Amino acid sequence: MIPKTIKYFILVTVCIGVMAPSGWTGNKRIMTIRAAKVMAERAIVESIYGLKLKATEEVKDMIPASFEGSTETKTLAKIKGISYDDIVYDQEKDIAKVTASVALDTITNVDGKVMNLKNKVYKRVGFATSTPEMAGPIRALRAAELDAYKQLIKQIVGFTLESQTKVENYMLKSDLVKTKVLATLYLAEVTDYGWDKHNDAFVKMSLNVSEISEVLGEGIVDGGQVIEVEGQGAQEDDFSATKKPAKKE
């Protein structure tokens, strides 16, 4: 015969076991949504206030395995009045998507220039997860975002090229090619994003040069044009496996 207290203990344990998962999901959901809000806020700051970007790419002997690329961004601003229009949470994948928007009259951008935004509404989307296994697509999307920023800067400001080239019978063979980018960027808008059939992410961005000229009250490079780029980002670094043997040589 099982004592009453043990019966009661077993019953309570079973009840906790059944009830607990839904309780944990609730906490995870809140944390994931909160993280997505932060991602969306960062995107808004990067879009309006702007960001500093430093990127390098280097390849030796035109062997893809020797390719090295890095992109760093930095931004810091205080923006009030961000609202969250659309919050979606996928419980199965533990991924949250938040759309943030803000309308400002004026703002001092990353270059210290005052921009007259005339209360135009800027919107950006942020994704997040609390489950590391699910972070792949989100990391790929961020990589694509950074790639798009870099491409916009390359188009507007340009880049530095350093190379060592071998010439054989007037034929060029690139031995070492390096590119460097260092600049600030603001008012870039995301026009589209997603993932392709290979699970690589893409982010399409545009920059309206005329609008920037108007907002800043000064002319910029070749006015009257809209610059459009598409950044790409991968989920997995399967490339490193081929890279390691090349380094040993």
Place this chain on the structure above:
Amino acid sequence: MVEQRTKELDETNKQAVGQLPDLPKNGTVNIKAKARYKEGSIQFDVYDKKISDSEGKELRLDSDRNLDTGSVKEGTIYINQTKDIENGEKQENDPKDN
């Protein structure tokens, strides 16, 4: 993705080096350039270049920022020309030659 980027870098470099007027038949070309997009193509402002022939002999070392000054540049070496000029000057000023 990496292969595509590698190809792009190669093409960009070949475009920049291919624009140089004094390429040797065999040798090496080291450049530093500022690249900018204009009307759909990339324009290169090569501000530093070093061209050597296949024997490693330096043919030309330029810093293009000084090109327009018209003065003698420290960064420019014309092999086999410097010595000739020096010898020529010495001979002209040598009183013993009279």
